[in-house]
Amino acid sequence: MLAAAVVAAPYVGRAVPVPDADLSPAQVVAAVESSAAVEHSGYVESDGAIQVPQADTFEGIATLLGERNRVRVYWRGADDWRVDRVRATGETDIFHRPEGTLRWVYESGNATVTRAAPVRLPDTSDVLPGQLARRVLDGATASELSALAPRRVAGLEAVGVRLRPSDAQASIDRADVWADPDTGLPLRVDVYAAGETRPSLSSRYADVDLTAPAASTTSFDPPPGTDVRFDETIDVADASNTFAPYRAPDELAGLQAREGRPELPTRAVGVYGRGPTVLLFIPLRGRAAEPLREQLARTPGVRETASGTGVDLGPLSILVTPERRRGSGFLLAGTVTPQTLDRAAAEVADLRARFS
Amino acid sequence: MIRVELVKLLRRPRTWVTIAMLNALPTLVAVLLALTDIGPRPGTGPPFLSAVLTDGTLFPLAALAIVLPLFLPVAVAVIGGEAIAGEAQTGTLRYLLVRPVGRTRLIVAKMVSVVAFVLLAVVVVAVVGYVVGQLLLGDGDPSGAVASVSGTSLDSTQIAQRTLLALGYVTLSMLGVAALALLLSTFTDSAIGAALGTVAFLVASTVLLGLDAADALQPWLPTRYWLAFVDLFRDPILWRDVVRGVLLQGAYLLVFLGAAWANFTTKDVTS
Amino acid sequence: MIRTQGLTKRYGAVRAVDSVDLDVREGDVFGFLGANGSGKTTTVRMLLGLVLATGGEIELLGDPMPKAAMTVLPQVGALVEGPAAYPHLSGRANLSLLDAAGRGTRTRGRRARVASVIEQVGLDPGDRRGVRTYSLGMRQRLGLASALLRRPRLLILDEPTNGLDPQGIHEIRELLLELNRAGTTIFLSSHLLSEVEQLCTRVGVLDRGRLVVQDDMAALSGPTGRTVVRTPDAAQAVRLLTAQLVSADGDRLVVDDGDSAAVNHRLVSSGLRVREVGPERRDLEQVVLAASSQERRAQDHVVDAGVVRS
Numbered sequence: 001m002l003a004a005a006v007v008a009a010p011y012v013g014r015a016v017p018v019p020d021a022d023l024s025p026a027q028v029v030a031a032v033e034s035s036a037a038v039e040h041s042g043y044v045e046s047d048g049a050i051q052v053p054q055a056d057t058f059e060g061i062a063t064l065l066g067e068r069n070r071v072r073v074y075w076r077g078a079d080d081w082r083v084d085r086v087r088a089t090g091e092t093d094i095f096h097r098p099e100g101t102l103r104w105v106y107e108s109g110n111a112t113v114t115r116a117a118p119v120r121l122p123d124t125s126d127v128l129p130g131q132l133a134r135r136v137l138d139g140a141t142a143s144e145l146s147a148l149a150p151r152r153v154a155g156l157e158a159v160g161v162r163l164r165p166s167d168a169q170a171s172i173d174r175a176d177v178w179a180d181p182d183t184g185l186p187l188r189v190d191v192y193a194a195g196e197t198r199p200s201l202s203s204r205y206a207d208v209d210l211t212a213p214a215a216s217t218t219s220f221d222p223p224p225g226t227d228v229r230f231d232e233t234i235d236v237a238d239a240s241n242t243f244a245p246y247r248a249p250d251e252l253a254g255l256q257a258r259e260g261r262p263e264l265p266t267r268a269v270g271v272y273g274r275g276p277t278v279l280l281f282i283p284l285r286g287r288a289a290e291p292l293r294e295q296l297a298r299t300p301g302v303r304e305t306a307s308g309t310g311v312d313l314g315p316l317s318i319l320v321t322p323e324r325r326r327g328s329g330f331l332l333a334g335t336v337t338p339q340t341l342d343r344a345a346a347e348v349a350d351l352r353a354r355f356s
Numbered sequence: 357m358i359r360v361e362l363v364k365l366l367r368r369p370r371t372w373v374t375i376a377m378l379n380a381l382p383t384l385v386a387v388l389l390a391l392t393d394i395g396p397r398p399g400t401g402p403p404f405l406s407a408v409l410t411d412g413t414l415f416p417l418a419a420l421a422i423v424l425p426l427f428l429p430v431a432v433a434v435i436g437g438e439a440i441a442g443e444a445q446t447g448t449l450r451y452l453l454v455r456p457v458g459r460t461r462l463i464v465a466k467m468v469s470v471v472a473f474v475l476l477a478v479v480v481v482a483v484v485g486y487v488v489g490q491l492l493l494g495d496g497d498p499s500g501a502v503a504s505v506s507g508t509s510l511d512s513t514q515i516a517q518r519t520l521l522a523l524g525y526v527t528l529s530m531l532g533v534a535a536l537a538l539l540l541s542t543f544t545d546s547a548i549g550a551a552l553g554t555v556a557f558l559v560a561s562t563v564l565l566g567l568d569a570a571d572a573l574q575p576w577l578p579t580r581y582w583l584a585f586v587d588l589f590r591d592p593i594l595w596r597d598v599v600r601g602v603l604l605q606g607a608y609l610l611v612f613l614g615a616a617w618a619n620f621t622t623k624d625v626t627s
Numbered sequence: 628m629i630r631t632q633g634l635t636k637r638y639g640a641v642r643a644v645d646s647v648d649l650d651v652r653e654g655d656v657f658g659f660l661g662a663n664g665s666g667k668t669t670t671v672r673m674l675l676g677l678v679l680a681t682g683g684e685i686e687l688l689g690d691p692m693p694k695a696a697m698t699v700l701p702q703v704g705a706l707v708e709g710p711a712a713y714p715h716l717s718g719r720a721n722l723s724l725l726d727a728a729g730r731g732t733r734t735r736g737r738r739a740r741v742a743s744v745i746e747q748v749g750l751d752p753g754d755r756r757g758v759r760t761y762s763l764g765m766r767q768r769l770g771l772a773s774a775l776l777r778r779p780r781l782l783i784l785d786e787p788t789n790g791l792d793p794q795g796i797h798e799i800r801e802l803l804l805e806l807n808r809a810g811t812t813i814f815l816s817s818h819l820l821s822e823v824e825q826l827c828t829r830v831g832v833l834d835r836g837r838l839v840v841q842d843d844m845a846a847l848s849g850p851t852g853r854t855v856v857r858t859p860d861a862a863q864a865v866r867l868l869t870a871q872l873v874s875a876d877g878d879r880l881v882v883d884d885g886d887s888a889a890v891n892h893r894l895v896s897s898g899l900r901v902r903e904v905g906p907e908r909r910d911l912e913q914v915v916l917a918a919s920s921q922e923r924r925a926q927d928h929v930v931d932a933g934v935v936r937s
Contacts, residue, residue: 043596072594084506086594088583089396089403091505104507107396107406111507207596217592223509224497225410360727369715447711451773454675454707455729456700625677 023181025145028161029137031184032177035130036078038185041217042154042208044071046127048201050313055295057236057288057331060092064127065201065316071124074213082218085124094125095220101234102220111220111228117238119269129203133177133186137163139274148176153187154205156180165275169255169340171315172276183210191276193315200315237269237282244268244283245353253336253344255279272334279334279344284320286327293320293329303338307345310338317341321349357461361469365435374431375477379484381427382419386485390492403586407503408489411496413515415489416482417589420526423481424582429558430551432530435473436537437550439466440620444545444627459621463538467613470534478527482519504591518593522585525598529582532605533558535612536578542620545627575600578608628653628781628812629674634683636669643669645836646683651814651829656807658823658844659816660915661833667816668708670833671785674814675705688781701729704779706787710770714759718750718769721758725773744772749798763790771799775806782806783814788822800826824848824911832915839918847914850906854887856880856894857903864899881907 023031048065052058063069072084079098084091090106100115125131140163148160158178165172173194179186188204222228233239248270250257255272270281284292296302296309296318303310308329310319318333319341330348332341365371385405389395395406404418420428440463443449452462496502500512510518536557540550561577564570574580581601587594629651636644644666651657661667672678674685676693685692687699712721722741726732745752748768758766767790774782787803788796803826807813817823823830830847832840840847853873858864861878868890873881884890891904 043594072590084590086587086590088586089401090406090586091590093506106503106505106507109407109410109503220507221509223503223507224499224501225503226507357728360724363727364713364724367716367720368713446713447709448713450672450675450677450707451705451711451725452728453677454700454703454705455725456676456696457729458697622679624672624679626672 023159025147025161026142028147028159028177028179028181028184029140029145031181032133032137032161032179032186033184035179035184035186036134038130038183038210039076039212040183040185040208040210041074041213042072042205044073044128044203045069045206046071046201046203047199048127049198050200050316052313052316052318053295053299053311055292057284057292059121059235060123061121064122064124069124069127071128073128074217075130076213076215076218080218081125083125083128092124093220094123095218096125102228104220109226111222111226112231113228114231114234114238117234117241119237119241119271121235121237127201127203129177129186129189129205132189132191132201132203133179135278136175136189136191136276137161137177141166144275148178151178151188153178154208156187156208158187163275165277167255167274167277169253169273169279169336170277171317171335171337175276180208180210185210191315196314236284236288237280240282240284241267241269244285246283246351247354248281249348249351252279252281252347253340255336255340273336277335279332279336279340281344281348282331282333284329284331286323286325289320289323289329289331290327292331293323296320305342307342307349308332310341312338319345321345325353357457357465358468361465362472365469365473370438371435371473371476374434375480378423378427378431378477378481379419382415382422382481382485383488385418385422386415386488386492403583404589408493410494411502412489412491412493413496413500413502413512415493416485416519417522417585419481419485419488420478420522421583421586424526424529425562428477428481428526428530429533430555431477432470432474432533433537433551433554433558434547436470436534437541437552437554438547439463439470439538440541441544441547441550442541444625445547447627449627450625453625460617463542463617463620467534467538470538471531474527474530474534478523478530482523505586505589506591508591510589510591518588522588525585525588525601526582528602528605529585532578532608532612535609535616539612539616539619542616542623576604578604580604628655628688629657629814630686631674632684634670634673634685635681636666636673636678637681642836644673644680647833647836647838648841649831649838650841651812653812654807654810655829656803656813656815656827658827658830659814659833660818660820660823660830660911661816662818665833666836667818667833668785671705671707671783671816674783675700675703675707677707701777702780703783704774704777704781705783705785706770706774707783707785709786709789710766710773712758712766712769712773715757717755718758718761718765718772719745719752719755721769722773722776726776740776744775747775747802748772749795764792764795767791768795768799771802779811781812781814783816785816786818787815788819796822820911820915830911830914832918834919834922837922839922840914844911848908848911850885850908852883852885853907854882854884854890855903855905855907856882856890856901858894858899858901860899863897864894867893867897867899878902 046069048067050065052062052065054062070086072086074082082095084093093104095102100113103112144163144166146162148162150157150159159181160178162174162176164174173192176190177186178188190199191201193200233242246268248268252272258271268283272279293309296311299311301311308319308321315335317336317338321330323329332344389409393409395409402421404414404421408415408418501509502515504510537550537554540553544550558579561579564573565577581597581604584597584601587598629649631647631649634644634647659667669678673680676696688702690699719741723737726737726740742752748771750768788799803813827844829843831838857878864880865875868882871883873883882890887904887906891901894901
């Protein structure tokens with residue numbers, strides 16, 4: 001009897017009916033977009049089905065988009081949070097402050113500090129339902145939105161909204177977002193590629209606590225035996241943006257540059273698109289571009305065309321343009337159709353290096 | 357009867373041979389680590405192994421993590437499988453029962469002695485791990501503080517408390533195995549059969565854990581939360597999986613022990 | 628001491644023990660005979676509550692089994708299907724553990740209890756080797772010792788002299804007789820007719836699950852009311868005794884007359900020589916064989932009837 005009760009317990013909670021909330025899709029989107037400051041802590045599970053090739057350039061992205069991640073979140077505001085990617089053998093934590101980011105890897109005992117970067121590759125914080133939903137719903141128009149039935153997520157009654165991007169360049173078919181109606185905090189996000197019945201990326205809170213976490217939880221005090229290092233750049237995108245002798249175009253393949261933070265201007269690296277449609281333009285040095293080309297060439301389903309070496313991984317397409325000076329090239333990647341990448345490759349083919 | 361079973365357990369050479377073998381692997385690992393100073397890469401290898409290079413304080417936990425996936429459950433399955441089937445095999449079961457020892461009393465005493473073995477094995481592995489860690493591995497910080505998995509400092513009191521919690525958790529995880537072995541032990545007169553059946557069940561559970569298609573089953577698999585004791589060394593402690601692990605093992609314990617009792621008290625003893 | 632009514636054990640369609648009504652009285656040395664596979668061991672196990680009966684009732688020392696096992700079994704000593712012990716422990720350690728097992732066992736006097744039964748069965752009290760080094764005979768003695776630990780009122784022994792040498796068999800037999808004289812009832816299951824014949828006061832015979840004979844030894848092997856004569860003058864004797872003659876086999880004649888003195892007188896007064904004369908007695912083997920074959924015929928008859936009906 002007791003055993004049956006234990007086994008049944010998780011299901012009983014889910015069976016409680018969810019009452020309808022009177023929020024229009026646009027209201028839900030507005031609430032979500034203003035939820036970055038909602039204080040909370042919780043436990044997130046994300047599942048990715050995008051098999052990104054293991055390449056040094058992409059660092060943790062293969063894990064982030066292709067596997068199940070278990071993440072603990074302590075959120076005191078948009079610029080004061082801590083995100084732990086929890087593993088059976090340890091964890092990788094990101095402590096974020098306005099002035100910069102600290103990354104802690106338990107197994108190696110390393111703490112690395114980097115300054116705040118205008119652009120970077122996705123990390124654990126970007127697959128949290130909150131960050132993901134705010135990006136996906138950014139700039140959504142009323143015609144793209146429809147209401148979803150409410151559902152219970154992490155014990156809360158969540159209101160749902162579906163976004164179908166109208167951009168021709170989009171490779172994402174739809175994104176479903178459920179959020180807490182009181183605070184607007186997104187609790188679950190499922191992103192579907194065109195023609196797929198299972199989400200390419202799903203992220204949801206399994207536990208959430210809407211009270212403010214203690215300030216001590218988001219501050220890092222190095223434990224004994226730890227070297228705290230300072231890194232110039234956070235990843236390959238940040239490095240390219242800082243050092244590459246290019247200026248990214250304002251518009252690419254018909255997509256407008258995404259607005260970053262005005263105080264942190266982007267230069268060499270370009271981020272384009274709206275909502276779930278993202279196109280990245282990153283100039284790579286030969287040392288980074290060559291191995292990436294080889295890695296992509298070994299990936300099943302590789303396309304070798306005049307525009308470069310490309311692979312299509314469900315909603316995500318990646319392309320490296322043909323060799324320029326000393327093996328260098330442009331990396332074009334994003335949730336856009338392969339045709340969009342080809343078009344973008346053609347547009348940047350004549351881009352000249354500037355030495356300023 | 358419980359005292360009798362404990363005496364039997366402690367006087368059996370096999371008990372001590374098993375425990376000695378359990379400690380051989382972690383000790384070998386400690387020696388290799390001390391000689392080569394090479395820890396596993398992040399995300400691979402048993403937890404805590406890289407941390408013990410600089411601080412041997414955590415080696416009891418590393419030792420447990422090393423034996424937990426295979427050695428410890430196999431040892432528990434062997435001892436648990438022997439509980440009833442072993443007595444049946446030597447023929448002593450019938451003499452105990454006509455002594456008379458009530459069947460319920462006998463199975464309770466057997467369970468207690470298996471629990472005692474689990475506790476003994478876990479504690480000996482931890483103590484040997486502590487001694488080996490102190491002798492062979494890093495001394496750590498003079499203040500006794502140790503880095504938590506989340507990168508905060510834990511003082512020696514906190515480490516001691518959490519280590520005790522972890523020992524308790526590992527013991528409980530092994531009790532599920534013990535209960536299953538005991539159940540199978542009431543079904544067969546072959547101790548090795550009961551042990552192998554238990555191991556087969558655990559291997560099946562491990563295989564299913566790695567299979568995405570078995571997603572719906574995973575929360576109920578007995579090995580699902582075994583390594584959750586690592587969560588006790590995060591800061592703050594991540595209770596989620598630990599709590600689930602405790603409930604799950606509790607449920608297995610009740611179901612298996614109940615079935616073992618029901619089967620044993622109504623079966624014909626023909627050994 | 629032991630009384631069963633309609634005791635039955637079925638395994639699927641097979642009746643291993645079929646409606647057995649045992650009656651063992653206080654002070655008996657009861658011989659429980661039967662071929663291997665006749666259901667002896669199953670019956671013994673049911674008496675002791677190891678195997679649960681499919682049907683029927685069991686009373687041990689006046690109390691129902693297995694319900695009253697906890698109060699009855701302490702007064703019963705048993706040896707079932709050979710002795711058993713923990714091989715890595717010495718005989719003494721095994722007995723101590725067994726003595727400590729079970730409810731309400733006292734630590735006080737344990738050493739003395741163990742020492743006395745070791746002596747009783749003739750084991751070496753100084754032996755500290757593990758039981759794994761014991762010979763079959765020593766193990767048998769150890770098994771008996773454990774059965775005797777609680778000074779039982781009733782001993783249920785399954786093949787107790789198995790594996791013993793003739794000297795050992797004699798010793799054990801003496802020990803059992805001595806215990807019996809001191810008031811212990813003994814239920815002895817065996818397939819050795821001679822052993823039962825020498826030891827027992829009552830006999831039960833099990834054949835294919837059915838109890839075909841249960842009677843006093845004296846009644847079974849008593850005079851049959853006939854006289855056996857051995858004479859070198861067989862031909863004349865046959866003629867003289869024709870009216871009462873049952874059988875003649877060479878010089879051995881069986882005469883249907885219980886008064887052997889009268890038969891002797893008739894032969895001698897007719898001038899015939901008599902080598903031996905005396906009342907006819909059956910031995911146990913004949914009793915068992917006769918009862919079994921009779922039972923078999925009866926059963927075959929039933930089977931035939933069944934075939935005809937269908």
